Amino acid sequence: MQAVTRFLLVLCLVCGLQAMAVAVTGPVPPGIKEEVARTIVRVRSGTKYSTGFFWRDGRTVLTTLHSLSSGGDIEVYIPAISGWRSARLRKVYRGGDLISLEVQQYASPHYLSQHYTSRPPVDTRVFTVGYNGGSAAYIDRDFSVGLLQGNRLADLLPVAARQEIQALGFPSLAIQIIYLQGSLLHGFSGAPVVDQGGRLVGVADGGLENGAADISWCIHASHISQLETSNETLPSLNSPRLRNLFAYEEYQAPTESVEYTSLGNFRFRRIKTRSFSQLDFTGKYSTSDAMGLQQLLSFFSNYGYNLGQFRYDIYLEESTGATVVVPEGETLRQENGKLVCGDNRIRLYIDLQVTNNIQYTSQVFEGTFNHPAINWMADVAWTYPMPFTGPTGSIIRRKAFMGNGQQYYLFEALAGKAQYFLGAAAFRNSMQMAPADYEQWAQYAIAIQLTSFSN
Structure with a gap:
């Protein structure tokens, strides 16, 4: 049993977190963020970068479709070995803006394997770990599950954004999402959003720009099963709508510090x-x-x-x-x-x-x-x-x-x-x-x- 699951199982048996039906609003228990961070990778595709995480077997990495470039190699940076490994595209799910990758010549002992099948209560505290911009180190971000009238992407976005996504062709406006109170940082697309018990709530996807501000959400984790059974192919990823609609950034050399x-x-x-x-x-x-x-x-x-x-x-x-x-x-x-x-x-x-x-x-x-x-x-x-x-x-x-x-x-x-x-x-x-x-x-x-x- 991988370290993340073993750690979380002990915590759930002691605290009963998985059985709770109300929002968890206290601080994250010690050790949870560190365990989740061990599953995090940085994904580079052409001139784009994003975050990803090991899933199920330690060789599969999940991340977002919109941060993938058409053609070119895909590489994954693994903090545990301080090095890059090649990866090949395994599965594509356009409707969920999700892809899975198979990492070559490496199997991680740390990976996530449990996820929500229902919606977490409003105000549930969640967090993610990812790579922001050109930073060489991952950081964490805390959120709470927001109240949204509806549970589809279409319910969150303004009319203009919905029209642009329809023209782009993905993700599906009917996809189930979880609205996040907080701001996802650039480069966090594909990061795991987890609850305080370490269970996967969703995959960070909220790169849509809304003018100067951004709209943050994650794709509900239940859609991973559709990714795993999908036989879809890649859509066109060269549309200018990608650059205007999504808040990904072009790749730049990692820097040791961020200026504030x-x-x-x-x-x-x-x-x-x-x-x-x-x-x-x-x-x-x-x-x-x-x-x-x-x-x-x-x-x-x-x-x-x-x-x-x-x-x-x-x-x-x-x-x-x-x-x-x-x-x-x-x-x-x-x-x-x-x-x-x-x-x-x-x-x-x-x-x-x-x-x-x-x-x-x-x-x-x-x-x-x-x-x-x-x-x-x-x-x-x-x-x-x-x-x-x-x-x-x-x-x-x-x-x-x-x-x-x-x-x-x-x-x-x-x-x-x-x-x-x-x-x-x-x-x-x-x-x-x-x-x-x-x-x-x-x-x-x-x-x-x-x-x-x-x-």
Whole structure:
């Protein structure tokens, strides 16, 4: 009996975890994550990389179909031997976005073999272990099972994303998924999502981009049986829809460290760079009914700006899901307890805090811009009449203010989720701006509209 199963069997006999019918919400028992980590591998296919894990017999690796390249060799990095091994494609299940690989010249003594056949209760604590971006070492991520009206992929995704997946041809919109409260990191596609008893809940698949944010879910583990009996062949994997819909990254040499931008105890990591056209492709900002943004896009388009070519760096605070958007190449720096970029003409401000009173904390953030020489007045044309509640429970309100007529201007995004407050603002000092600077202002203003919480 492999080590993972033996360890979990003892734990289940002692604690009765497998028999529990309610959500498990406490800390992960000691040793579980370490045991699961021993099953993890890094998968490289052409220019793409993902995570995978040993399953059943120690020679089979499961991962996601969308992270596979057409043609070319497949390699698996095995931490236990600090080396790569060739792998061949064994099975393909398009509907579940799953593949299985057979590793050559290696059999792992550590593999997963037990999985859920029913749905875990809402709020069940789960976790995964995977490779993030170019990092040379795997890391863990904690989640909870979210509440979703329905259990299919189609029930989670916006209409635009469903249409793109239908055009792509996989995965099936009818596939059973588990919605995850939390943000899957880039490179985690194919990682095992397990409960606190170590049983497989699903396979991480939530690479779908939703504009600046991402939507996270896993394919229900019960679909592995369909993979194991499938006789399907590979679909086309060269579609540009793959690059726009899924949050995989092109392969890069692993790095020993990951650079973060810190704000207090929070750490932001740049996870991707996208043009507004790419963000709009997945988020459908220009055709949505979101208050303010569509009108703002129309307003700036009247000046002849090519909004689609605006490029943005997207930063994620991994523990909270706070997603911050800044113009490409701008360096975030700490200043007076906030992250800022820009100069005295145009400046962007970011704040993230833990609070038990989001309304009060948002008022404190807004007080940052009070100045005796500036008389602010609300610009109702660009202000939400009331806060907007997102589908995952986050609350956001966007505001705009004019100072001393049009000498100064301020766009704000005030968001709250659970105990976290996220504030973002774009400030303009018209007296120091040249006419050519207003296109840059448009880019900053749109960035504020894109800043929010993922998931």
